[in-house]
Amino acid sequence: xxxxxxxxxxxxxxxxxxxxxxxxxxxxxxxxxxxxxxxxxxxxxxxxxxxxxxxxxxxxxxxxxxxxxxxxxxxxxxxxxxxxxxxxxxxxxxxxxxxxxxxxxxxxxxxxxxxxxxxxxxxxxxxxxxxxxxxxxxxxxxxxxxxxxxxxxxxxxxxxxxxxxxxxxxxxxxxxxxxxxxxxxxxxxxxxxxxxxxxxxxxxxxxxxxxxxxxxxxxxxxxxxxxxxxxxxxxxxxxxxxxxxxxxxxxxxxxxxxxxxxxxxxxxxxxxxxxxxxxxxxxxxxxxxxxxxxxxxxxxxxxxxxxxxxxxxxxxxxxxxxxxxxxxxxxxxxxxxx
Amino acid sequence: xxxxxxxxxxxxxxxxxxxxxxxxxxxxxxxxxxxxxxxxxxxxxxxxxxxxxxxxxxxxxxxxxxxxxxxxxxxxxxxxxxxxxxxxxxxxxxxxxxxxxxxxxxxxxxxxxxxxxxxxxxxxxxxxxxxxxxxxxxxxxxxxxxxxxxxxxxxxxxxxxxxxxxxxxxxxxxxxxxxxxxxxxxxxxxxxxxxxxxxxxxxxxxxxxxxxxxxxxxxxx
Numbered sequence: 001x002x003x004x005x006x007x008x009x010x011x012x013x014x015x016x017x018x019x020x021x022x023x024x025x026x027x028x029x030x031x032x033x034x035x036x037x038x039x040x041x042x043x044x045x046x047x048x049x050x051x052x053x054x055x056x057x058x059x060x061x062x063x064x065x066x067x068x069x070x071x072x073x074x075x076x077x078x079x080x081x082x083x084x085x086x087x088x089x090x091x092x093x094x095x096x097x098x099x100x101x102x103x104x105x106x107x108x109x110x111x112x113x114x115x116x117x118x119x120x121x122x123x124x125x126x127x128x129x130x131x132x133x134x135x136x137x138x139x140x141x142x143x144x145x146x147x148x149x150x151x152x153x154x155x156x157x158x159x160x161x162x163x164x165x166x167x168x169x170x171x172x173x174x175x176x177x178x179x180x181x182x183x184x185x186x187x188x189x190x191x192x193x194x195x196x197x198x199x200x201x202x203x204x205x206x207x208x209x210x211x212x213x214x215x216x217x218x219x220x221x222x223x224x225x226x227x228x229x230x231x232x233x234x235x236x237x238x239x240x241x242x243x244x245x246x247x248x249x250x251x252x253x254x255x256x257x258x259x260x261x262x263x264x265x266x267x268x269x270x271x272x273x274x275x276x277x278x279x280x281x282x283x284x285x286x287x288x289x290x291x292x293x294x295x296x297x298x299x300x301x302x303x304x305x306x307x308x309x310x311x312x313x314x315x316x317x318x319x320x321x322x323x324x325x326x327x328x329x330x331x332x333x334x335x336x337x338x
Numbered sequence: 339x340x341x342x343x344x345x346x347x348x349x350x351x352x353x354x355x356x357x358x359x360x361x362x363x364x365x366x367x368x369x370x371x372x373x374x375x376x377x378x379x380x381x382x383x384x385x386x387x388x389x390x391x392x393x394x395x396x397x398x399x400x401x402x403x404x405x406x407x408x409x410x411x412x413x414x415x416x417x418x419x420x421x422x423x424x425x426x427x428x429x430x431x432x433x434x435x436x437x438x439x440x441x442x443x444x445x446x447x448x449x450x451x452x453x454x455x456x457x458x459x460x461x462x463x464x465x466x467x468x469x470x471x472x473x474x475x476x477x478x479x480x481x482x483x484x485x486x487x488x489x490x491x492x493x494x495x496x497x498x499x500x501x502x503x504x505x506x507x508x509x510x511x512x513x514x515x516x517x518x519x520x521x522x523x524x525x526x527x528x529x530x531x532x533x534x535x536x537x538x539x540x541x542x543x544x545x546x547x548x549x550x551x552x553x554x555x556x557x558x559x
Contacts (some may be wrong), residue, residue, distance in 0.1 A: 186402075187402070188402045188405070188406070191402055191403060191406065192406040195406055195407050196406075232409065232412075233412070234363060235363060235364070235365040238363050252363075253363050256363050275392075275395065276402065276403055278392060278396070279392075279395065279396035279401060279403035279404070280403050282376060282392070282393065282396045282397075282403075283396060283403045283404050283407055283408075285376065286366065286397075286408075286416060287407045287408060289363040289364070
């Protein structure tokens with residue numbers, strides 16, 4: 001259930017793993033030793049997408065990346081924002097000269113040659129992925145090839161900033177990753193867009209899992225709520241698919257069980273806002289039958305705006321700020337996930 | 339929002355407790371009352387009450403979390419289901435009767451609920467499902483290693499205790515290993531032991547007394 005307890009001093013002190021016996025709270029990040037987290041050898045690719053433009057995806061990607069590298073992960077950030085690729089600005093570096101297209105056009109021989117170092121050790125940036133996602137001929141094979149190249153890198157964590165929008169390429173990237181993260185603000189417009197994105201991703205995933213072309217057509221039709229078959233929700237869809245192909249219906253149920261997107265609520269201003277994250281989780285369970293994982297929330301904080309203006313990542317500029325603490329908390333959850 | 343505002347939430351409360359229910363792809367009318375309220379069949383009355391309040395908040399007519407996903411009719415259907423589930427599960431007799439008819443129908447075992455003390459003082463945080471204990475937690479004496487054994491028998495990670503109690507994991511380790519030189523001052527230790535004991539559902543007073551006693555014995559040696 002969506003259990004919650006108010007009143008604990010979550011923001012009043014740093015995460016427990018940063019405290020020492022009897023110590024006063026220590027400054028964020030500075031006290032972290034490399035290798036404090038579980039050292040999973042498996043590479044994790046997280047994609048950050050969904051929601052509206054301006055919900056803070058790039059800000060969260062950049063700062064999560066820094067926190068994860070401070071926690072001992074070797075991190076690559078990939079800027080694949082179609083609308084406006086500016087992850088470099090959040091990291092405080094100039095627009096990069098090298099990009100993914102240099103690798104695709106074989107001007108460099110290996111993907112690692114287009115990785116741009118940042119001021120944070122173990123944190124590199126790859127830009128230009130938007131070209132691939134945006135390209136008319138960006139077939140699934142190409143995207144898989146890119147993912148394979150990314151997986152061959154000597155890094156164990158990859159964060160991909162997908163930006164807003166729900167084009168097929170963006171959805172595929174979201175679905176191909178090990179974990180999709182939705183960044184939402186507690187506003188109707190942001191939540192509405194996120195549901196739209198989630199519905200597109202969910203139905204696309206279901207479509208990819210089935211073999212019958214008539215079932216694929218059925219799924220396409222179900223995307224339109226005013227469809228002629230009267231399919232209003234995923235339950236109706238499964239029921240309709242059962243009549244066509246029982247095997248495909250079973251496969252869709254299996255897909256539903258294993259689809260666990262993650263949620264970060266950004267710019268929360270009250271405990272009521274925090275509760276919205278739990279409500280979104282419950283709504284997704286009731287509507288899609290999927291378990292959304294509420295990773296955490298980031299408080300609205302003027303320090304965020306200040307750090308962006310100064311082109312300095314918040315978690316480096318002001319690690320004690322409440323928003324930075326929230327991001328650190330989320331990073332530690334990502335780093336320690338099985 | 340001012341910096342002094344306190345709308346903090348427990349870190350441990352944002353946990354993936356999805357294992358509690360699995361109503362995957364079943365319409366609301368086919369879900370159990372427990373699934374509708376997103377609680378375990380072993381949930382206490384207080385947990386059900388809290389889940390009901392959350393469900394009502396989520397599925398009220400103006401909720402921004404549902405209006406773009408569900409039609410008005412669907413929201414009304416869910417609201418009715420929530421009310422019905424709450425009415426049945428909050429009444430001990432109705433709940434027992436529901437459990438018997440439902441769980442016998444589906445051929446599974448009746449859920450074994452822990453006895454609930456008046457006022458629900460032993461209630462645990464719902465994010466940490468400490469239910470289904472199959473041994474006598476009143477066993478003592480409560481030395482560090484005994485506490486560790488009890489915790490492990492419950493299948494609870496030390497990290498989970500740390501999250502729930504907000505006690506540094508290193509301190510918890512020192513308590514379990516009885517590393518006296520690493521333990522905090524007595525007044526703090528008592529506080530930590532109290533929270534640790536509560537999180538395991540043990541008698542805090544008994545744990546403190548016996549732990550301190552065993553520590554003193556250890557120092558004499």
